[in-house]
Amino acid sequence: MRKLLWASALACGLALGGAGADARTVRWAASGDPNTLDPHSQNVGTVTMVLQQIYDPLISRSQELGLAPGLATRWEQQEPNRWRFWLRDGVKFHEGEAFTADDVVFSVTRALAPTSNFGIFVDTVERAVQVEPLVVDIITKIPDPILPNKIASVFMMSRSWSEKHNAARPQNTRQREEMHTVRNTNGTGAFRLTARESDVRTVMARNNDWWGWREEASREANVTEIIFRPIASDATRIAALLSGEVDFVLDPPLQDLNRLRQAQNIRVLEGPEVRTIFLAMDVYRDELLYSDVKGRNPMKDLRVRQALYHAIDIQAIHRTTMRGQSVVTGTFFPPQVNGYVKEEDVRLAYDPARARALLTEAGFPNGFEITLDCPNNRYINDEQICQAIVAMWARIGIRAKLNAMPLAPFFAKIQRDDTSIYLLGWGVPTLDALYSFQSLVATRNGAQGDGIWNYGRYSNPRLDALIDRMKTQSGAERDAAIREALRLYREDVPHIPLHHQMIPWAMRSNLTIPHMANNQPYFRWARMN
Numbered sequence: 001m002r003k004l005l006w007a008s009a010l011a012c013g014l015a016l017g018g019a020g021a022d023a024r025t026v027r028w029a030a031s032g033d034p035n036t037l038d039p040h041s042q043n044v045g046t047v048t049m050v051l052q053q054i055y056d057p058l059i060s061r062s063q064e065l066g067l068a069p070g071l072a073t074r075w076e077q078q079e080p081n082r083w084r085f086w087l088r089d090g091v092k093f094h095e096g097e098a099f100t101a102d103d104v105v106f107s108v109t110r111a112l113a114p115t116s117n118f119g120i121f122v123d124t125v126e127r128a129v130q131v132e133p134l135v136v137d138i139i140t141k142i143p144d145p146i147l148p149n150k151i152a153s154v155f156m157m158s159r160s161w162s163e164k165h166n167a168a169r170p171q172n173t174r175q176r177e178e179m180h181t182v183r184n185t186n187g188t189g190a191f192r193l194t195a196r197e198s199d200v201r202t203v204m205a206r207n208n209d210w211w212g213w214r215e216e217a218s219r220e221a222n223v224t225e226i227i228f229r230p231i232a233s234d235a236t237r238i239a240a241l242l243s244g245e246v247d248f249v250l251d252p253p254l255q256d257l258n259r260l261r262q263a264q265n266i267r268v269l270e271g272p273e274v275r276t277i278f279l280a281m282d283v284y285r286d287e288l289l290y291s292d293v294k295g296r297n298p299m300k301d302l303r304v305r306q307a308l309y310h311a312i313d314i315q316a317i318h319r320t321t322m323r324g325q326s327v328v329t330g331t332f333f334p335p336q337v338n339g340y341v342k343e344e345d346v347r348l349a350y351d352p353a354r355a356r357a358l359l360t361e362a363g364f365p366n367g368f369e370i371t372l373d374c375p376n377n378r379y380i381n382d383e384q385i386c387q388a389i390v391a392m393w394a395r396i397g398i399r400a401k402l403n404a405m406p407l408a409p410f411f412a413k414i415q416r417d418d419t420s421i422y423l424l425g426w427g428v429p430t431l432d433a434l435y436s437f438q439s440l441v442a443t444r445n446g447a448q449g450d451g452i453w454n455y456g457r458y459s460n461p462r463l464d465a466l467i468d469r470m471k472t473q474s475g476a477e478r479d480a481a482i483r484e485a486l487r488l489y490r491e492d493v494p495h496i497p498l499h500h501q502m503i504p505w506a507m508r509s510n511l512t513i514p515h516m517a518n519n520q521p522y523f524r525w526a527r528m529n
Helices: 002-017 045-054 101-111 147-151 159-164 234-243 254-262 302-310 314-321 352-361 382-394 407-415 433-440 461-472 475-492
Strands: 025-030 059-061 067-069 072-079 082-087 125-132 135-140 191-197 201-206 225-230 266-281 326-328 368-375 398-405 421-427 495-508
Touching: 025 234, 045 191, 045 201, 067 072, 082 101, 101 125, 101 135, 101 159, 135 147, 234 254, 234 495, 254 266, 254 495, 266 302, 266 382, 302 352, 302 495, 314 326, 314 382, 314 495, 368 382, 368 407, 382 398, 382 421, 398 407, 407 421, 421 433, 433 461, 433 475, 461 475
Parallel strands: 025 225, 368 398, 368 421
Antiparallel strands: 059 067, 072 082, 082 135, 125 135, 191 201, 201 225, 266 421, 266 495, 326 495
16 A cells, blocks of 8 residues: 555656656655644754755755855844844745745744744744835844844745634644644745645655745756655665665665665765754653652752763764764764864763662662653664663663654653653754753743753753853853853753764765755755756
8 A cells, every 4th residue: 555655646746746858856765754844833853854845044054054045135133132134026935925024024923922843043032023025123132143043944934825724823733733734835945845645745846936046056956846755664765765766865774874885876975963862851840750769750869860871881872873873972062063162072981880879879779660762763773772771771770661652752742741751862953052052951931942842841040041141142251151051061961962963865876965964955956867
């Protein structure tokens, strides 16, 4: 049945992409499927990888991840709390509406809504105001020196289309809400959605009216259609690539890389990703979920957090589980991010004896039981990493049950705070330290963006004060705040950092596409020969 669906999808996709010698279809596969197509609902890489083909932000990213004109041709901080954006003329949404400043006001306001997972990008925004039909001001509550870095991650939507389809606010994925935007799109981007079947296929056709085809980076691009197919099985994904059934695999399994490098008509691109893999713990509840410890939460004790950290042989994970394709770290963002300090990138040593001693000091000489929640189709070898950690913890008396699951139920679970310890990967689209600090360790206080992904509900007033300084300060003062925050992060162990991902891509040799450190394939720069 699956094969028949795929054959039917391929035939339909080719028809949609247009016939003739100029048609260039890329058949793309990855392990996970987007759980929504709403542009402001889920700030997750598997969603963004599809949406960035369809929607545009005001400010784009270059192939080097620098800031570049998008739907705004230029921008300027006119006052400490006011940024002005001059919009591109003549842009139309896929369904024909003209793009104007009113759509920017609507999109920024929508990203601020309680059901949005993009609040981290507009956390300092008070409001957006139309100045002229193609000029808009974004007014912030406080001076925000990195607003352009943030706004580069906010997609622009059509106000009229959204309101017509009762989608003036983002989908609430926590309540599994069904909305028009879950399966339908209307962007201004390089490709338009033509078919969507969850967990089966997503088909996108070239938007010949896209403004960007005139830009130098896209002039040689010739892809007319993208057919995305989620394939959960590693073996099936690679077999499809080798047989020619698919052209591009975003996440080839590490154990197959040598075989792919030696295969005819296959290329492997490799490089570091701006993403860090770590463990986060519930340090909030008085009694830990999914544990045999009653009336107490062991994770609140620094000694327990340190013990779990000391028990992990990260070099074994790097060498065996990751096959050398990782960068071991003691912090939670990589060197490409503004604010990284090498001296604070120091791990607690692998020391099982010290781990057992710390557990005894904390009152757990025989260890305890716990459940580790882990995705099994989001990060490179995510389930295998968790399996290795469970085995390492067993040596110090921590009886961890592994609860591995696909991406969609995993995110839904942790977003309900229904977890005691979990594995997460974190990218940094703003390429600035504030994004990680504010999202992952700031106290969840109801402020826009603060602690938006802090599902362990860690809280440290000293770190909060430093994060507040990062939001408004610049220069040496801001650098000093980031450095001090990194020191506190290292000492207080709110997370157990593991490694930064190295990302391989595998593709047919006739496909050319720039390898991106944010692990996002931009088919507007791709060429099929």
